[in-house]
Amino acid sequence: MINYIDKIPNNVDLGQDRVLQRALEHWQPAYLNWWYDMGPNESHAFDVYLRTATSVEPDGWAQFGYVKMPEYRWGIFLQPRDAARQVNFGIHKGQGAWQDVPAEYRSPLRRIIVTQGDTEPASVEQQRMLGMSCPSLYDLRNIFQVNVEEGRHLWAMVYLLHRYFGRDGREEAEALLDRRSGDVDNPRILGAFNEPTPDWLAFYMFTFFTDRDGKFQLSALAESGFDPLARTCRFMLTEEAHHMFVGETGVSRVIQRTCEVMRENKIEDPPDVRALGVIDLETIQRYLNFHYSVTLDLFGSDASSNAASYYTSGLKGRFEETKIADDHLLSEAEYPVCEVQNGKIVEKKVPALTALNERLRDDYIREVQGGVDRWNRNMEKNGISFRLKLPHKGFHRAIGNFAGHYVSVDGQVLTEEAWKSRVQEWMPSNADYQYVHSLMSGRVVESGKFANWIAPPRAGINNQPLNFAYVRFN
C-alpha cells in the first residue's frame, strides 16, 4: 500500500532509508519551486478535481477530489515486485532480474533514465499557458491532470536517480529542474520537447502522438532487466493511458464539431468553414503532419548501435517483448528499414539488433493508424467525405535515414525547392496558427459550456456530469 503519512507518498519503504529520504526531501522544495515557476500559469490557487493514486493494484488505484495543484501528493509508486522475474532478453536472458544497477551498465542506464525523465517536466513547460484559453472546465481539468501526472513521472525517474546512482544521480536530478523547453542555452534533451505547444489543437495532437511515443518508450523500459526501472515504468503506463485518451478524444471532438458545422451549412471549402468559427479539416491534417513527423524522430535513428547495445545488455526491450515468439537475442535476425537511394525510397534488410528503434517506431505507427481510422469513422458517420491520412514516415524527418531528404507526404523524394514550394499544403503555416489562436483568445469558464470550435465529450470525468465544476477558481 501507499504510505501517505510520509512527506513523500511512496510504496518503496522510503522511511527505512533515511539518507535517501533526506536527499529526496531536499529535492522536493526545488521541485515545487520549478512547479511554481514553470507549471500551469496562474493556477496555483485553483481547486481542481484531480485523481490521485492510492494503490498500485488493478482494482482501482485512483481516488478523485479537489486539490490545489501545488499540494498534489506527488510520490513514488512502483508495481509490486515479482520475485521470480527474470531478464527476458539479451545476453543475460534467464538470470534473475537485477535489483541493483550492474556496475558495467551504470552509465547507459543513467542516460536512459535521464532522457526519459527530461521529457516529463518538458511537456508541462510546453503547455503552461494553455489554461488561459481552455475550451471548457472539463478540458482545463484534463490538462491539469496531465500536468500533475507528468510531474509525478518526473518524481518516478528522480527516485531512481537518487536511489541507485549516488552523487551523479543527484546532480542529474537537479539538472532536470534546470533545463527549460525551448531555451536556447539550456534546452530539453529531445527535439520535440523544445517545440512550442501554442494552442489546444496542438495540445490534443501532442497528447495523442507524442505522449504515445512516451507510452512505447515506457513499454520498452518496462521490459528492462533492471527491475526497479521496469516496475516504475509499468505504473507510469497506467497514468499515461489517460493522457492519450485526452488526445484522441480531443481531436475527435474538434473533428465532430467541424463536421456538424459543415453538414448543417452544406459547406466544404476551408474559408467557408473558418467563417463559421471552427477548424477546417485541412488545417487538422496539417497539424497531424507536423506532430506525427516530429514524434517519429523521437524514436531515434533507423540503425542504432546504442539501441542494439541496450537490448543485448538487457536494459531496454521491444514493445511487449515477452509476448514475442523468438530467441530474444536477435543475433541472426533481420529487419527491414527504408533509405533513400538515387532519389528513390528503397527497403533493405539490416540486422534486427541495430533496427530496434525502427521496429518500435513501426509498432507505434500501427497503433496511431488505429486512432486515425477512428477519427475517419467519425467523419464518415457525419457524412463528410474528407479523410485524414498519416504522411509517409520519411516526411519532414530530421533524424535517421530520411534526415536531409525532402520526402512528400505520399513518399516521393523531391528536390529541396520542390518540397518547399508545397510546404504550405503540408505543414501548418503562420496563418493557420494565427487562425487557430484567434479562436482561443480567452477561456470558457462557465460550467457545462464549451467553445464553439469543439464538441462536448460524451461523458464527464469519473461519471460526473458535464456541467460539474471541474475547476474552482477561488
Place this chain on the structure above:
Amino acid sequence: MPKIIYVNSAGASREIDVPVGITVMSAALKNGIDGIVGECGGVCMCSTCHVFVDEPFFSRLPPMQDTEEAVLEISAEERKPTSRLSCQIKMTPELDGLVVHMPAKQR
C-alpha cells in the same frame, strides 16, 4: 468460486475460477489471458480491456455508466451492442459461467 470463460478471436476458450468481487479484467491479467491488456490499470480510461459479453449474462450486468460509454468510443475494434469494458464487470455468484469474447485487437 464462479467461473469466467474467456474466448479469443480465434474461438479458443479458457475457463477460470475467480473470487467474487474481482473484475473480469483483473482475473484475466492474473491468469495470463492474452487478449485483455488493461493499459490504464483498471480505471476505465483506455478501452484495452474491451470484451463482448454473451447473453444471458449481458442483461444481468449492472448498466453502463457514462464514463465507460465514452471510453468505449476509442476501442480498437468497433463496439457492438454487447460491448463492455471488463474492468467495470465485478464477478458475482449470479455471473457464474460468464462468457466473454475478446476482440482481435485491443490497440
